[in-house]
Amino acid sequence: MRINFDIIPEFLLLFGLKIFGMKRLLAIFTAVIISSCDDGDLTLERLNFDESAVETPCGELLLFKIGESRKESLMIELQGETTEIFSSLPTNGNSRRYTINNNSVKALYRIFEGDVNRNYFCNAIPPTEPQVIEEWYATGGTVEIVTSLEEDDNDNLPAELEGIVVNPDGTINREASQDTDGDGLPDYLDIDDDGDNVLTSQEIAIANNEIIFTDTDGDGIPNYLDTDDDNDGVSTMNEDLNGDNNPANDIQTGNTEANYLIPSLNEVTTLPVSRRNHTYIEAYTSTIGLVDGFQLINSGQEVKYDVPRYDFGTVTTQITQQETGN
Numbered sequence: 391m392r393i394n395f396d397i398i399p400e401f402l403l404l405f406g407l408k409i410f411g412m413k414r415l416l417a418i419f420t421a422v423i424i425s426s427c428d429d430g431d432l433t434l435e436r437l438n439f440d441e442s443a444v445e446t447p448c449g450e451l452l453l454f455k456i457g458e459s460r461k462e463s464l465m466i467e468l469q470g471e472t473t474e475i476f477s478s479l480p481t482n483g484n485s486r487r488y489t490i491n492n493n494s495v496k497a498l499y500r501i502f503e504g505d506v507n508r509n510y511f512c513n514a515i516p517p518t519e520p521q522v523i524e525e526w527y528a529t530g531g532t533v534e535i536v537t538s539l540e541e542d543d544n545d546n547l548p549a550e551l552e553g554i555v556v557n558p559d560g561t562i563n564r565e566a567s568q569d570t571d572g573d574g575l576p577d578y579l580d581i582d583d584d585g586d587n588v589l590t591s592q593e594i595a596i597a598n599n600e601i602i603f604t605d606t607d608g609d610g611i612p613n614y615l616d617t618d619d620d621n622d623g624v625s626t627m628n629e630d631l632n633g634d635n636n637p638a639n640d641i642q643t644g645n646t647e648a649n650y651l652i653p654s655l656n657e658v659t660t661l662p663v664s665r666r667n668h669t670y671i672e673a674y675t676s677t678i679g680l681v682d683g684f685q686l687i688n689s690g691q692e693v694k695y696d697v698p699r700y701d702f703g704t705v706t707t708q709i710t711q712q713e714t715g716n
């Protein structure tokens with residue numbers, strides 16, 4: 391018996407079946423059908439993008455992944471949107487949702503004749519090469535993007551120890567959160583919680599993964615919340631003799647500690663000092679899913695892939711916020 395490989399569907403050829411005899415072929419064919427059906431999904435072919443990260447989005451707005459083979463891509467087009475959605479929270483609810491309409495909102499799977507790279511997707515004038523051999527598109531469903539935000543001052547203190555106030559719905563109440571120095575930045579976002587110009591990360595110590603709340607003058611107020619750390623009557627901020635808004639580097643010759651930690655050294659700076667610049671990190675994580683059914687078909691209405699939900703991947707954005715001193 392001759393097997394005509396030209397009429398065997400492409401997905402079977404992907405398994406390299408030309409080396410097998412007919413019985414083996416039938417056994418594997420049966421196995422493929424069974425494994426496709428046992429979870430209720432019609433998955434005719436695996437999409438090999440699980441190991442591929444979502445590339446940095448571009449344009450207005452293209453999300454894409456390039457398969458390991460470099461010859462296939464999975465793309466989501468959201469016309470009218472920008473990368474801004476990955477650095478802001480949605481105004482309503484927890485997610486942004488876009489109904490796939492194959493006009494302004496599309497999900498496409500493409501196979502190319504050659505390797506494809508970022509330029510193909512992001513150049514203002516798309517290159518003509520490599521050519522698309524096959525294109526499959528989502529018939530419907532929804533693109534769902536869930537974005538969460540984590541903010542941190544990276545001062546080595548967890549926000550729970552910095553008086554963060556969380557609303558019953560899990561959102562953070564910034565206004566109600568503790569602000570020790572009253573500078574408008576709550577402690578969980580403030581790199582200098584007492585506002586004395588010595589960073590909180592320098593006013594605490596870490597040993598064996600435990601936080602040690604140093605209290606130089608033993609007044610019960612840890613240094614990171616104490617504006618006169620050595621209790622010599624001169625505020626730490628004013629023990630900044632070189633006037634660079636950093637009292638921690640004013641160390642008298644022969645000493646190992648800065649003046650602001652030694653009560654016998656209480657010289658007041660004659661130079662103007664002001665609150666140093668503050669930064670904190672906003673880290674956004676956006677999870678992108680194709681939900682409400684993800685079915686890929688081609689122009690001949692052949693179905694390639696059909697699952698209730700497909701996890702496309704994650705986009706992260708990190709922003710450093712800066713507040714200038716006053």
Ligand SMILES: [Ca+2]
Pocket residue numbers: 569570571572573574575576577580582583
């Ligand atoms: Ca503050």
Ligand SMILES: [Ca+2]
Pocket residue numbers: 543545547552576577578579580581582583590
């Ligand atoms: Ca802080």
Ligand SMILES: [Ca+2]
Pocket residue numbers: 584586588593613614615616617618619626
């Ligand atoms: Ca202090």
Ligand SMILES: [Ca+2]
Pocket residue numbers: 618619620621622623624625626629650
């Ligand atoms: Ca002092």
